[in-house]
Amino acid sequence: MFFESHASLQAFNTFGIAARAVALLRVADVVGLQAALRHPLVSGFTPLLLGGGSNIVLTGDVKVPVIRIEIKGMQLVEETAKAWIVEMGAGESWHDCVRWTLDQGIPGLENLALIPGTVGAAPVQNIGAYGVELQDRFESLTAMDLHTGRSFELDAAQCAFGYRDSIFKHVATAPGDFGLAGRAVITHVRLRLPKPWKPVLGYLDLERKCQESGVVRPDARQIFEWVCDIRRAKLPDPRQIGNAGSFFKNPTVSADQCADIIAREPNIVHYQLADGRIKLAAGWLIDACGWKGKTIGRAGVYEKQALVLVNRGGVEDPVTGGEVMTLARAIQTSVYERFGIRLEPEPVVI
Numbered sequence: 001m002f003f004e005s006h007a008s009l010q011a012f013n014t015f016g017i018a019a020r021a022v023a024l025l026r027v028a029d030v031v032g033l034q035a036a037l038r039h040p041l042v043s044g045f046t047p048l049l050l051g052g053g054s055n056i057v058l059t060g061d062v063k064v065p066v067i068r069i070e071i072k073g074m075q076l077v078e079e080t081a082k083a084w085i086v087e088m089g090a091g092e093s094w095h096d097c098v099r100w101t102l103d104q105g106i107p108g109l110e111n112l113a114l115i116p117g118t119v120g121a122a123p124v125q126n127i128g129a130y131g132v133e134l135q136d137r138f139e140s141l142t143a144m145d146l147h148t149g150r151s152f153e154l155d156a157a158q159c160a161f162g163y164r165d166s167i168f169k170h171v172a173t174a175p176g177d178f179g180l181a182g183r184a185v186i187t188h189v190r191l192r193l194p195k196p197w198k199p200v201l202g203y204l205d206l207e208r209k210c211q212e213s214g215v216v217r218p219d220a221r222q223i224f225e226w227v228c229d230i231r232r233a234k235l236p237d238p239r240q241i242g243n244a245g246s247f248f249k250n251p252t253v254s255a256d257q258c259a260d261i262i263a264r265e266p267n268i269v270h271y272q273l274a275d276g277r278i279k280l281a282a283g284w285l286i287d288a289c290g291w292k293g294k295t296i297g298r299a300g301v302y303e304k305q306a307l308v309l310v311n312r313g314g315v316e317d318p319v320t321g322g323e324v325m326t327l328a329r330a331i332q333t334s335v336y337e338r339f340g341i342r343l344e345p346e347p348v349v350i
């Protein structure tokens, strides 16, 4: 276990916000994690768990100890006629895990390529992209109780996955309440990659790639390359421009509400969901309010994608979490005033 007090977190969050932690403990295995939880500076506190820091906004110095999960390991644990089951350490990079499975000849994760962050955080918000969510490939996970240090397993139903949501995002306030936020740390994740593999190509950008290339039946490696190309063209690389990906969730409205909005805004981008409700593209709503490319202080709206807020101050004079949240609130207000829709932030605000 690595320990540092009054540690800078600037290199550990993809916005590049220059906050500090009262204590930073970096753990590389389960034994190190148990030792960290017993550390005098940690016991009695609810630590902040950190993976790649690609889905957080730090609004100030962190007053509780921070535990960064760096548990590694990737292995095929089972192969049946119906699926491959792979197990990953929570501290592995998610994208490396996608690439590793393809290198082993195991398809199924290609649509989720190039999502930053760690394997351990993937179930927390049920990551998703290009028509696939983590829950579609999830088998089970192992987590450790932050107070007792005991490990336990959860299956998909117990994780209560939803759109960018899971049991790990909810706080239990009374005994028997639903919620593991602040109570458990994920140490290992097992994924089920079904046989026979079926490509997921229903997304417009992927359909366009099929048409442009003339490849009608792409293999998983081809889809992986396409997804990486599409993402590189649309999203800022956090190593060059600090950001946390999509800043707001896509809001969902009833068919009646949508019809009402379409009557006023015929061009609104929307998708029909299986349950009859309609998902609206948050980026379109923000763009329609004129925010693309705008800046407040050192926080900006990315010029190629209005859903992404960026650090315009760079490393030397970085944006603060306060500036990011001021911009986010201004966007929420204008979207609400024009469309009557409340946008909900996707990253965890700390």
Ligand SMILES: Cc1cc2nc3c(=O)[nH]c(=O)nc-3n(C[C@H](O)[C@H](O)[C@H](O)COP(=O)(O)OP(=O)(O)OC[C@H]3O[C@@H](n4cnc5c(N)ncnc54)[C@H](O)[C@@H]3O)c2cc1C
Pocket: 014, 048, 049, 050, 051, 052, 053, 054, 055, 056, 069, 090, 115, 116, 117, 118, 119, 120, 121, 122, 124, 125, 126, 127, 128, 129, 168, 184, 185, 186, 187, 235, 236, 237, 238, 243, 244, 245, 246, 348
């Ligand atoms: C450029 C860019 C593009 C992105 N694209 C997508 C996308 O397409 N789809 C998508 O879903 N997301 C996307 N994201 C968001 C982000 O990559 C994911 O949410 C990712 O899973 C976060 O991983 P992380 O390790 O960085 O988590 P962190 O930011 O470190 O943590 C996020 C949350 O998870 C908790 N946590 C972290 N590790 C653990 C653990 N081991 N156990 C329990 N809790 C833990 C933290 O306490 C925090 O609450 C994008 C982000 C960026 C910067």
